[in-house]
Amino acid sequence: MMSSHYATIARKTTLAVSVAIFALAVLGAFSTGFFPAFAQQPAIKPPAAAAPPDDGQWTMPAKNYASTRYSELDEINEGNVGKLQVAFTFSTGVNRGHEAAPLVVGNTMYIVTPYPNILFALDLTKPGAPMKWRYEPRPEPASQGVACCDLVNRGAAFANGRIFFNTLDGHTIAVDAASGQPVWNTKIGNINIGETITMAPLVVKDKVLVGNSGGELGVRGWVKALDANDGHVVWTAYGTGPDSDVLIGPEFKPFYDGDKGTDLGVASWPPSAWQIGGGNMWGWISYDPELDLIYHGTGNPGPWNPDLRPGDNKWTAGIFARNPDTGAARWFYQWTPHDLHDYDGINEQILLDMQWKGEPRKVLVRPDRNGYLYVLDRTTGEVLSAKPFAPVNSSKGVDLESGRLIENPEKQTGTGKVVRDICPASPGAKDWQPSAFSPRTGLLYIPHNNLCMDSEGIEVNYIAGTPYVGMNVRMKAGPGGHRGEFTAWDIANEKPVWKIDENFPAWSGALVTAGDVVFYGTMEGWFKAVSAKTGKLLWQFRTSSGIIGQPIAYRGPDGHEYVAILSGVGGWSGAIVAGDLDPRDATAALGFVNAMKDLKDVTNTGGTLYVFRLP
Amino acid sequence: MSSGYLEKMAASIRAMSAGFARSLMAGALVTAFVSVATAAQARELRVCADPNNLPFSNERGEGFENRIVDIVAKELGADVSYVWWAQRRGFVRNTLKAGLCDLIPGAPAALEMLRTTVPYYRSSYVFVTREGEPGISSFDDPRLRDLKIGVQLIGDDGANSPPVAALARRGIGAHLKGFPVYGDYSTPDPQSEIIEAVASRDIDVAIVWGPLAGFFASRQPVKLRVAPVSPLIDKPVVPMLYDISMGVRRDEKALSGELDAALKKHRQEIDAVLAEFHVPRLDTGNAASP
Numbered sequence: 001m002m003s004s005h006y007a008t009i010a011r012k013t014t015l016a017v018s019v020a021i022f023a024l025a026v027l028g029a030f031s032t033g034f035f036p037a038f039a040q041q042p043a044i045k046p047p048a049a050a051a052p053p054d055d056g057q058w059t060m061p062a063k064n065y066a067s068t069r070y071s072e073l074d075e076i077n078e079g080n081v082g083k084l085q086v087a088f089t090f091s092t093g094v095n096r097g098h099e100a101a102p103l104v105v106g107n108t109m110y111i112v113t114p115y116p117n118i119l120f121a122l123d124l125t126k127p128g129a130p131m132k133w134r135y136e137p138r139p140e141p142a143s144q145g146v147a148c149c150d151l152v153n154r155g156a157a158f159a160n161g162r163i164f165f166n167t168l169d170g171h172t173i174a175v176d177a178a179s180g181q182p183v184w185n186t187k188i189g190n191i192n193i194g195e196t197i198t199m200a201p202l203v204v205k206d207k208v209l210v211g212n213s214g215g216e217l218g219v220r221g222w223v224k225a226l227d228a229n230d231g232h233v234v235w236t237a238y239g240t241g242p243d244s245d246v247l248i249g250p251e252f253k254p255f256y257d258g259d260k261g262t263d264l265g266v267a268s269w270p271p272s273a274w275q276i277g278g279g280n281m282w283g284w285i286s287y288d289p290e291l292d293l294i295y296h297g298t299g300n301p302g303p304w305n306p307d308l309r310p311g312d313n314k315w316t317a318g319i320f321a322r323n324p325d326t327g328a329a330r331w332f333y334q335w336t337p338h339d340l341h342d343y344d345g346i347n348e349q350i351l352l353d354m355q356w357k358g359e360p361r362k363v364l365v366r367p368d369r370n371g372y373l374y375v376l377d378r379t380t381g382e383v384l385s386a387k388p389f390a391p392v393n394s395s396k397g398v399d400l401e402s403g404r405l406i407e408n409p410e411k412q413t414g415t416g417k418v419v420r421d422i423c424p425a426s427p428g429a430k431d432w433q434p435s436a437f438s439p440r441t442g443l444l445y446i447p448h449n450n451l452c453m454d455s456e457g458i459e460v461n462y463i464a465g466t467p468y469v470g471m472n473v474r475m476k477a478g479p480g481g482h483r484g485e486f487t488a489w490d491i492a493n494e495k496p497v498w499k500i501d502e503n504f505p506a507w508s509g510a511l512v513t514a515g516d517v518v519f520y521g522t523m524e525g526w527f528k529a530v531s532a533k534t535g536k537l538l539w540q541f542r543t544s545s546g547i548i549g550q551p552i553a554y555r556g557p558d559g560h561e562y563v564a565i566l567s568g569v570g571g572w573s574g575a576i577v578a579g580d581l582d583p584r585d586a587t588a589a590l591g592f593v594n595a596m597k598d599l600k601d602v603t604n605t606g607g608t609l610y611v612f613r614l615p
Numbered sequence: 616m617s618s619g620y621l622e623k624m625a626a627s628i629r630a631m632s633a634g635f636a637r638s639l640m641a642g643a644l645v646t647a648f649v650s651v652a653t654a655a656q657a658r659e660l661r662v663c664a665d666p667n668n669l670p671f672s673n674e675r676g677e678g679f680e681n682r683i684v685d686i687v688a689k690e691l692g693a694d695v696s697y698v699w700w701a702q703r704r705g706f707v708r709n710t711l712k713a714g715l716c717d718l719i720p721g722a723p724a725a726l727e728m729l730r731t732t733v734p735y736y737r738s739s740y741v742f743v744t745r746e747g748e749p750g751i752s753s754f755d756d757p758r759l760r761d762l763k764i765g766v767q768l769i770g771d772d773g774a775n776s777p778p779v780a781a782l783a784r785r786g787i788g789a790h791l792k793g794f795p796v797y798g799d800y801s802t803p804d805p806q807s808e809i810i811e812a813v814a815s816r817d818i819d820v821a822i823v824w825g826p827l828a829g830f831f832a833s834r835q836p837v838k839l840r841v842a843p844v845s846p847l848i849d850k851p852v853v854p855m856l857y858d859i860s861m862g863v864r865r866d867e868k869a870l871s872g873e874l875d876a877a878l879k880k881h882r883q884e885i886d887a888v889l890a891e892f893h894v895p896r897l898d899t900g901n902a903a904s905p
Contacts, residue, residue: 142701142800192799194770217770218793270788276768303768305775308788458852460725461774464702464796464806465671466767466824467723467857470774581708582728588708 044354044442044491046070047362049289056555061101061155061200061509062434063552065287066351069436070512071553075561076614077515081529082539084612087562088129090122092607097570097578099432100155100200101509101550102609103163104564105177107557108132110163111566111609115144115151117167121180122609125557129611133180143169143191150570150578154432155200155550157208159228164208166197172210172226184231188212194219202285203228204294204324211281215302215344218276221316223285223296225327235327239279239298239315241265246315247327254331255381256403258312268311277309278302279316283346283432286364291379293321293330295364297346300339312337317345319366321381331381335368336405340412341394342426343369348434350444354492356384365491367435367446369428370405372398373489387494389487390429390448391478394422413455413471425453425475426590427505427572434550436510436518441532443497444489445518447506449573450478451595459587473591483595486510486520488535498535504599507573509550511563519563521547523574524602527565527610543567543610546574546603560613568607569599578605658693660684661717663710666699669804670830670892671721674699679826679892680720683735686884687861690877701800711864718874722862730865732874734858735882736889737898738825739843740778743813746838751820753845754781760789762819765809768793778822781849792818807831813839829893841895856897 045051046066054072063069076084092098096114103110109122109129117139121132144151156165162174162183170189175182188210189195194217202209207225215221221239226232238245242263243252254260261267266274280299287294298320301313318334335345350365356375364378371392375385386398396406413419430448437444453476458469477483484502489495504523511519516532523546529539546569556562570578575589576596586594662684664672672678674697676685688695698715700706707728711719724731742751751759759782767776775783776796782788794812798805810831812818821828822844832839847856861878863870878885886899 192801194795194797217795217797218768271790273788273791276793303770303775303793304788304791305779305783307783307786308775308779308791459727460723460857462723462726463704463706463769464665464798465668465721465827466769466776466796467859468769468774468776469780469853579705579708580713582712 043439044352045439046351046437047288047290047353050287050351057106058101058104058552058554059158060103060202061157061550062284062286062348065204065289067284067286067348067434068350069434069510069550070438072514073553073555073561074514076513076517076553076563078517078531078538080614081515081517083614084529084539084541084563085615086541087611087613089611090120090129090131090609092118092120092566092568092609094118094568094607095578095605096568096607097150097152097574098549098566098568098607099152099571100566101552102564102566103156103158104552104554105158108177109564110156110158110177112153112156112165113607114153114570115139115168117153117165119156119163119165119175119180121177135175135180135182137167137171137173137185139167139169139171140191143196150572150575152198152571153200154198157201157203159203162228164201164203164228166199166201166210168196168198170195170197170212172197172201172208172231174208174228174231186226186231186233188224188226188233193217197282199282199284202287202294204287207234207324209285209294209296209324211296213280213282215278215280215299218303219278219280220276221278221280221299223281223327225324237320237322237327237329238265239281240269240274240277240313246329247322248329251323251328251330252332255333258402258404259314259332259334264312264314268314269309270311273304273309276303277313277316281346283344284348284434286349286351287324288351288362288378291362292323293378294324295319295321295349295351295378297344297349299344299346300336300342306338306340309338313339317343319345319349319376321378333376333381333383333403335374336370341422343428345369347430347432350435350437351378352437352491365437365444367430367444367448367489369424369430370395371424371429373444373494375491385494388429389446389489389496390450390485391423391452392429394424418454418456420454421452422455423452423478424449425451425595426473427451427475427592431507431572433507433548434509436512438512438516438532440514440516441488442490442492443532444491445510445512445520445532446487446489447508447510447520448485448487449505450480450483450485451475451505452478453591472587474586475591475595477595484522486530486535488532500530500535504546504596505573507548507571508565511551511553513553519551519565521549521551521565521567523548523569523599525567525569527551527567541610541612544608545569545606546577546599548574556613562611562613564609564611566607566609569603569605574599576600577603658691660688660691660693660695661698661715662695663698663700663706663716663719665702667800667803667805668702669806670826679888679894682888683885684718684720686881686888687874687877690881691873703797707862711862717863717867717870719862721859724858724860726862729862730867730871731860731862732871733878734860734898735878735885736894736896737856737858738895739847739856739897740776740822741825741828741895742842742844743810743821743823743828743832744819744840745813745816746840750840750842752842754778754785754849759787759820763790763792765792765794765812765818765821767796767809767823769796777849777853777855778844780853781844781855784849804831810835810839825895826892829895833893843895843897847897
């Protein structure tokens with residue numbers, strides 16, 4: 001669920017933990033003095049099987065199973081990126097938030113739009129990349145009223161001659177990549193109970209992996225594996241409930257004692273509350289072919305007031321390692337037990353092999369919504385490191401002995417209680433927007449938020465003829481007054497190297513290339529290229545709308561490097577523009593509008609693809 | 616008529632289920648043309664309402680809000696035209712505030728995003744139990760800890776209904792069952808399930824908003840008891856009772872005044888409609904039990 005809870009918690013502004021780091025780090029766009037000697041560091045690399053040599057295509061949103069979003073192309077580099085120019089553009093004709101990554105397979109580019117989830121194929125061999133075909137799945141219009149936070153789609157995936165993507169109304173569809181003809185279409189979600197699908201699928205071997213959204217409506221979360229050949233559901237792993245539903249069996253060996261026991265997905269809830277407990281999965285999945293494990297997070301618990309669901313509420317707001325063939329769980333770790341703040345645990349995880357305290361480790365790096373940059377051993381689920389990458393006062397750190405998040409009880413909200421300056425706000429220190437990793441710098445490039453919130457009493461609301469009171473939540477800029485940041489994080493040394501302040505939340509994905517250039521977009525509509533080493537702004541281009549999409553790099557049919565991004569503001573953060581919300585209503589979009597009042601002054605809706613190249 | 620207008624008309628139907636959308640598309644567009652054609656002759660009262668939300672409203676005009684709109688429109692000398700839109704998140708923003716209509720027939724008097732008329736009824740959350748079994752009338756009744764309780768799931772960003780807050784404060788949550796407030800919109804009476812669950816013994820007590828409790832309780836095969844909750848304000852801040860008004864755009868002061876006068880003038884007729892629908896009232900004292 002992407003939204004905050006009735007008794008969302010507010011905690012005391014003891015920023016001490018993170019402020020020290022920030023005082024050092026927030027020095028503006030380029031703090032070259034902190035540029036580490038990259039060459040002297042032992043290499044940090046994605047496992048080769050999860051990140052094969054770059055063939056110039058971009059066949060899944062995360063680039064590869066390790067989810068590095070790193071391109072080995074280096075024609076565009078720090079020296080020449082300033083000369084980038086538009087190669088071609090394409091209007092999607094859709095005015096909602098465009099969060100998807102374009103795909104490039106062979107000589108064709110594929111784009112999936114927000115609702116109504118149109119799939120376009122563009123011919124890259126012809127001048128201007130004209131449309132080859134479009135496929136319109138025509139999702140049920142009612143799904144628009146069910147989706148919580150704009151009508152986004154985070155992208156498609158290519159495998160074995162087919163494009164796989166999900167629709168808002170809960171279908172997974174396979175389309176022939178050459179002809180645009182549908183091959184199969186499986187309905188796996190039911191909008192009548194509040195299920196929608198917004199995530200990009202991941203194809204592993206012969207399985208298409210998909211999860212659902214809808215925790216705020218009491219939808220029980222799941223991940224399903226569909227047979228890539230015919231679309232039938234092979235396995236379903238729930239995020240709550242008995243072990244048999246969660247696919248916990250003899251293979252399950254969690255690292256921490258708190259995750260060991262029978263049917264904890266039932267026992268850590270009041271009776272039957274797990275049945276509508278959330279734990280949805282609408283974010284990112286990674287895959288390690290050597291260990292043969294997929295990794296996916298789980299969303300926050302729902303839908304009740306936290307007081308009504310005492311316990312850790314397993315298996316919500318955590319991460320699973322699973323066998324992709326059977327779904328059987330291998331380990332689990334809970335980022336945020338008994339979540340109070342809507343800190344879904346579904347962000348991306350980057351798979352890397354590195355030296356950790358002198359030992360070679362297979363790790364998983366996760367910048368989580370709760371504000372910590374986690375390094376986990378991906379074979380066991382052990383937490384090696386958890387350091388705040390943004391201002392955090394809702395918790396006081398992570399106990400590395402027990403692995404447990406240390407809650408800060410001082411700011412607990414209650415109905416009608418006024419609590420100010422809870423950091424991070426409900427969208428977290430970082431929401432869905434995926435980061436990128438460069439093996440050349442050892443840095444993780446994280447687009448994220450700098451948002452806190454006040455909980456100020458209650459307000460009357462009304463739905464389906466039923467009045468009720470909701471918590472009056474207002475989000476606002478965090479320390480420093482800016483609402484977004486772009487952080488380069490030194491994974492080995494557990495600290496930021498440079499940071500760029502952004503006026504609005506940095507809600508786009510990141511891309512880093514072998515040319516040592518990092519690309520990301522801003523909600524004003526700037527598409528930016530910065531130095532991977534220093535964060536220095538090298539080039540920027542003002543697109544027609546705010547950017548919340550995921551940039552990619554590919555090699556065109558002419559052998560040259562291209563960079564592509566979808567522009568088109570929206571998403572939860574951009575709902576004020578995409579949903580035309582009233583800026584005077586501070587609590588709209590669950591209080592996000594209060595933090596985004598001025599977005600309407602700087603951008604407008606409209607989905608457009610931009611593709612850039614050197615002259 | 617601009618294409619933009621048509622687009623909005625089509626948009627007004629989007630939020631509904633596909634089946635509804637198909638059957639209504641033609642009708643809605645016809646209505647739009649007719650209303651423009653006759654604008655010069657008769658006053659038009661454009662109303663935004665849910666096409667499938669009894670007892671409040673439906674597309675056949677069978678809800679009490681439909682009936683009260685007719686009473687008020689007659690007083691204003693206006694013809695009623697409806698824009699049907701499922702009452703979900705964004706309802707007010709996408710309908711009234713987008714200019715598709717001028718009136719929303721039911722809204723809490725305290726709803727800040729609207730200008731509201733004088734209230735035309737006051738109801739509360741109620742306990743619904745089976746007749747012949749010990750009734751529940753207070754959140755402090757110790758039996759609530761053992762009974763299977765049905766509550767409405769709001770589905771608005773994790774917000775819970777006032778009774779859920781009251782139960783949570785008392786640590787009563789072990790036997791709670793949530794029924795989405797939207798219900799199963801593919802069925803004719805989406806909100807009836809929670810009341811049917813009491814009749815069928817799936818749950819022991821439902822704690823729901825009065826008007827839909829009164830209406831659906833009256834239609835069950837077994838007799839049900841409907842009793843206002845107590846306390847009516849769960850201190851310090853959670854109200855269980857609400858005044859319900861009509862809503863117009865905030866700058867529509869004149870229309871609001873006309874509606875006030877019409878609601879006052881036809882008070883008795885309106886009361887009769889509400890009684891016919893078994894709306895539990897706190898403003899007149901006739902808390903109806905079927």
